[in-house]
Amino acid sequence: MPVPPEVLWTWMELHDSVSLYSAEKKIRRAAGLKRWQLQRWPRLPSGLQHSPLDERRLHRAAWNGCLEQIKALLELGVPAECQDPQGWTAVHHAAFSGHLPVVKFLLQRGTEVNCRDFFNCTPLHRACWSGHTQVAEYLLQLGASHETRTCSGQTPLHLATANGHLGTVRALLRCHSQPDSRDIHKWTPLHWAVFNGRGEVVELLLGAGVGVDGDEGEDMSPLQLAVLAGNETSVKLLLHCGADVNAKNHNGQTALHICAASGNKKILQQLLTGGAKVEVADADLVVPLHLAAGVGSRTVVHLLILSGAGLNTQDRLLMTPLHYSALRGNTEAAKLLLHYGAEVNTVERMGRTPLHLASERGHCDVLRVLLEGGADPSPRSHWQETAGDVASEHDQHNALQVLWQYQRSQKKTQTQGIQHSIQQQIY
Structure with missing residues (x-):
């Protein structure tokens, strides 16, 4: 069942607002809110101003793929580059909704292929978010940058993998998009695919040469993130591909620490079978049994004890x-x-x-x-x-x-x- 446009729009607004706040709160504080708004949303010269209603009609027509209505509005003088309150232009709307003819028409009219909204997203970001592979491929052919990052540091590949769009991921990888790039949270596309349980995308990324463990000592390895998300399939796949079950994050915790705190019996058994060490201590000398004894289930505590965890x-x-x-x-x-x-x-x-x-x-x-x-x-x-x-x-x-x-x-x-x-x- 397709998701209604209103629901998609609400979800995108939430995502973008959180991203914008985390990335630009310093700018707001330093320059003041009013000045910041003017910098991010510059007004058009007085001679080029048009009715806000006409601009909304253009954006709605692009969202719905109504090419003839778009042509009529542009003939009336509505600029193709006008932005809505989120900074989206008509090509952003068309790319997100997957209307390739509209995207082609707008770009042929001179719209910048890498135009950015207020969250630093290009039309390619929006097309990859919603998984419209043909639109993404066309944008890439016209020179759309696959390296541009959002306010959260995400490339188009991050968005495509997070939402499980296998075809779009393949198209980006063919264009040499960096599969190991990190966003501001130090998550790679593999992290996003693992967290959201996108098994096929995980396999594709690993097949493309992405490191299964990431960088030792970083925030979280993909395996640790899969354990945190409670994704048994991803845990099994990563272990099968050789993920280091005893790899530590910046706090010295392993996947077993995370599992002990969450209390997932099945994942705990997978980790123990994969060679997880029950006596590995983190930076505070905390072992998994400490965490399990605090918040874990009886079954998890029992399994750790039977596996040789020190009682004292x-x-x-x-x-x-x-x-x-x-x-x-x-x-x-x-x-x-x-x-x-x-x-x-x-x-x-x-x-x-x-x-x-x-x-x-x-x-x-x-x-x-x-x-x-x-x-x-x-x-x-x-x-x-x-x-x-x-x-x-x-x-x-x-x-x-x-x-x-x-x-x-x-x-x-x-x-x-x-x-x-x-x-x-x-x-």
């Missing part, structure tokens, strides 16, 4: 996975960690045990699990605070009640034990 590994703050589960209230993770032998009273850099962190956040279920697992409520932090003191300070009354009930039950058990011992001595 400490990060730069000396926090163990059990600290993470206590801090984030992940009860199931805490149960698993204790079941497999995690140390329940380990202290982090500030002298706090997992019980301190659970008390501070008021995670009563985790508190009960920790206490049943042997947690001692008496240790004091570097501020000489017990778990009960922390709960009281942060007004966690339910947590305080859980601790009091546990202490009462312990005293009762101790009393009964003493009485039983005395009775045995008497008899």
Whole structure:
């Protein structure tokens, strides 16, 4: 079912507005909004001004491919280069909608093939966004630049790959468009194809010689991005093509770190089968089990433990996975960690045990699990605070009640034990 023009237009406005803001906010602040608007949207000389209604009619006719109406409007003196509020000319509209005869006519009338809208997009960008290969090929034949970048640093190839237009991608690659160029977010066309799950485009780019791993230490590798997007097909394809499963981003995280935080069981199994190392630490000495214990599912935590993840590994703050589960209230993770032998009273850099962190956040279920697992409520932090003191300070009354009930039950058990011992001595 074709997408209505109104929906496409709304989507493009949103995309362009975000791109423009991120790229040009400094200009707005430095020059002032009014001056900036005049620089980006210069008015035509008074002798060439025309009715805004006529200009809107021209743009609508180009959008709808009404060539005869366009000719009539141009004969009335409406300039072909007039811009709408987004900076689009008639050829931008025609290229985006795929009306090749209109594009040819407007360019033959002298419209600049590389004219740009307010977001630095040329007609080629707009044609590639919507996947009109014939229009893109014609523009390229007339000298349209495949290297021009939008305000977000995207080339036409970025837009074609992001939207999965295989034919348009082939046309751009034939014209030697750079397949490894990066936008302002350091994403290549491969990143965009992977993120949006464009499997055929991913294969085409890899076949064109694009590096499967990108640059080590950059923001994210394509594999890490596929994991973040939860795209199982792309993960499988990249691993099959030799992607380094243990490659690190600028924070030292691997794909397994990202998967552990997202909790995707199937992708986790793919990564482990592909040779992912469970003990790789990032820049803060955080391993995947730390992240899984904090926000991951029971299944992910279990798989990491069975794969050899260290139960008591400490990060730069000396926090163990059990600290993470206590801090984030992940009860199931805490149960698993204790079941497999995690140390329940380990202290982090500030002298706090997992019980301190659970008390501070008021995670009563985790508190009960920790206490049943042997947690001692008496240790004091570097501020000489017990778990009960922390709960009281942060007004966690339910947590305080859980601790009091546990202490009462312990005293009762101790009393009964003493009485039983005395009775045995008497008899």
